[in-house]
Amino acid sequence: MSGDDRRPRALVTGGSSGIGAAVVAALAADGWSVLAVGRDLGRLDAVAAAAGGDVVPVVADLADDADLVRLADRVGPAPLDALVHAAGVIALAPVADVEPADLDAQWRVNLRAPFLLTRALLPALRAAPGDVVFVNSGAGLRANAGWSGYAASKFGLRALADALRAEERTHGVRVTSVYPGRTDTPMQRQVFAAEARRYDPSGLVPPEAVAAHVLAALATARPACVPDVEVRPV
Ligand SMILES: NC(=O)c1ccc[n+]([C@@H]2O[C@H](COP(=O)([O-])OP(=O)(O)OC[C@H]3O[C@@H](n4cnc5c(N)ncnc54)[C@H](OP(=O)(O)O)[C@@H]3O)[C@@H](O)[C@H]2O)c1
16 A cells, blocks of 8 residues: 555556456455556456446557557556556467467567566656566466467566566565466466366466455565565465
8 A cells, every 4th residue: 555645556457357357356445546457448347347446447458569658658657556467468389389479479468568568657656666566477487398488478577577676676666476376267268278178267276366465465564575476276
């Protein structure tokens, strides 16, 4: 929460689905003012309506540089208490078969957009001072066969988080990487399909459980911080 009387303000990418939508709902329930980012206004409106509270949908394609600039302008210089990067895409293939377009999409959405958006919003984050939360993946810690492109983007995201944490500590900006295991979301349905398995959500992490750890990191009393959190199925 913010250190003064104003309502804390967050921007959540991937706010239209899965883990990001669960973070939006949890923040709204906790009294935050939330900008929820995605490409589809209808999906964002549905998340905002379900969440209640102060949730403002913002349409932006994170793979588009002009949209990244517009998004940062929309946030403006006012203090930003939390920037949660939850948007992500996945395309599984062995290195021998990787399509360049799939590689580029994962690099742009999973790593380049968090990089550039964080850079653009640092003045607002320092003004709070706020938290940056990167929703990483177990694939950001271990790279398995078939996961090269996605894992490379997530290993890179971990590097971004670690360097940013070291750089921004003097400004009071905290940085957390959250590493979910397999979580019950549309992305995980896509993974099961790629693995030619029937979707079975039992045994998967609920997105709300990941969101709870994001909020716990944000609520951690300063000057403590939570650098890394793993949330895995039992
Ligand atoms: N599910 C898992 O098992 C799992 C495990 C570990 C880590 N993760 C990570 O958790 C994060 C959330 O994943 P999820 O499982 O919740 O996936 P999801 O349900 O498929 O949601 C993905 C989100 O990313 C947004 N997005 C994708 N491409 C975008 C673009 N070009 N511009 C703007 N937004 C874009 C989507 O918005 P649109 O409405 O625009 O499509 C959607 O809100 C990702 O970073 C993922 O890598 C997931």
